Amino acid sequence: MVNLSGRELSTEIIESCRLGDRDAFRVLYDLYKDRVYSIALYFFHGDPAAAGDVTQQVFLKLMISIGQFRGDAEFSTWLYRLVVNACTDAARRRKVNAVISDRSQMEALAAPGSQEADYERAQMASSVRAAVSALPPKFRIAVLSRYFEDFSYEQMAEALNCSMGTVASRLSRGHKMLAERLRNVIGVRSQ
Amino acid sequence: MMFTRHVSRQLAAHIAGQLTQPKARQVEHHLRHCARCREESAQVSQGIAALTDLPLAEAPEAIWSSIQSALQDDRTRTPRVIRPRWAIAAIAALALMVLASGAYWRVSRPKGTRWEVVWLKGRGAGRIGAGQWIETDATSRARVEVGAIGSVEVAPSTRVRVVTARPDEHRLQLERGEIRARISAPPKLFFVDTASGTAVDLGCEYTLRDDELGSGLLSVTRGWVSFQWKGAESLVPAGASCRTRPRAGLGIPYFDDAPERLKEAIDAFAFDKGGNDALATILSEARKRTLSRFGI
Secondary structure (H helix, E strand, O other): OOOOOOOOOOHHHHHHHHOOOHHHHHHHHHHHHHHHHHHHHHHOOOOHHHHHHHHHHHHHHHHHHHHHOOOOOOHHHHHHHHHHHHHHHHHHHHOOOOOOOOHHHHHHOOOOOOOHHHHHHHHHHHHHHHHHHOOOHHHHHHHHHHHHHOOOHHHHHHHHOOOHHHHHHHHHHHHHHHHHHOHHHHHHHHO | OOOOOOOHHHHHHHHOOOOOHHHHHHHHHHHHHOHHHHHHHHHHHHHHHHHHHOOOOOOOHHHHHHHHHHHHHHHOOOOOOOOOHHHHHHHHHHHHHHHHHHHHHHHHOOOOOEEEEEEEEOOOEEEEEOOOEEEOOOOOEEEEEEOOOEEEEEOOOOEEEEEEEEOOEEEEEEEEEEEEEEEOOOOOOEEEEEOOEEEEEEEEEEEEEEOOOOOEEEEEEEEEEEEEEOOEEEEEEOOEEEEEEOOOEEOOOEEOOOOHHHHHHHHHHHHOOOHHHHHHHHHHHOOHHHHHHHOO
16 A cells, blocks of 8 residues: 555644745645545546646645645645545546546556566556546545545545545445456466 | 344455454454355455555646646736635635636647658758658658657658647658657657557657558557557557558567567467467467467
8 A cells, every 4th residue: 555644744834835835835735746646547547637637726726725724634634625526526527427447548557667577567557547447436536545545534534525434335345346347357466 | 143234334444454343343253154244355355455556646747837827827916906805715716727727738738730840861940730741762861849749750761741730639640661759748649640550659659660561560669559450459568569561450569579480470370360370389489478468
């Protein structure tokens, strides 16, 4: 699991952002941009334009509304609530809720090397991306948020605006669906 | 024996250690007696494990540039009118969204419908647009700047036409000869049509050669290229090549350092009805990564 949550954002940086400090905002942006972009990218079937739009909207909205952040929730939870809303709103607008999987776009995200191991890793990554993209949106966003941010179930419930029971249920079903879609690939790898 | 309710909904939380101790003990007890939930638990574990193959993607710098542009534009605005706080916030949000969308569009989809052509040998420089041809003789070469997404070198004795020169589609038609493309852009922005298929850039460097009869060779040196013909697709990674034939379309990609016998067998299998003999050679000569191209 990618565990980047250890990089804490200091209250000093948040306070500087609230005062309109651009350098502080760049620090905040650098800390979260790749995770926000990755969630959006895999949520939108590997479409970099859609992921770019969502990332941009999230950080602009963040700048506008950071004054409203009172510290009663963790900053990252608050930020990912913006991400979840931006992804679901954009999906609704784009009407891409139907399950699609663009193999070419997914393949393009692979980073193959010249060695066999790199090649196999790229192939596996491509299969996983396609399987994640094929999940229904509410399961997809739950699985991606959990994986890229390593949130507790309580934080996820806050970010996804649902109960912890619902989070648990969506993650169980989402991961099970992933395993079913990857049955052949996982079978080959474990042999 | 008392049988508790199935625990499907709690499996991910149990695996992640997110359940309270009494709840976790209850789930463990159930799993000991329920084969169905044990199987589901294994599946959930596999699903979680599979995600470790999902790499973190790097956000393109263009996003930050567009945010900055929006902020810059916003800063130059005058004059200030005192409004209620909610109205200021709403207007600012709207303005930023509009400006940022425009800025991001500008940064990520640059303008320009004519491409710069530099003759590396033989002539000077010029610009070329949709519908126009570039033709080199036996001694001349040219370099074409493909919008803002990369460049194409046109080798001697090559004839190539610009089909589309739009920010969202850069398309060439290679009639004969050889081009070398270096593209750094999101996938599916650069295409090259040939007599035996279309090369679709997925962020890469490659050489594409086509003779006058329409037989071609695609060799990829960086990234991936998708070669497409009549609904079929070959994905060619760096270090691999793919032959094409007119009317037969795509060959099967192979790594450039593969044995010659293997390459010949692959071509025979793909184009010359090599059948079982060719397949036997492929299976005996191929390494693991080559076999994976066949789904073996």
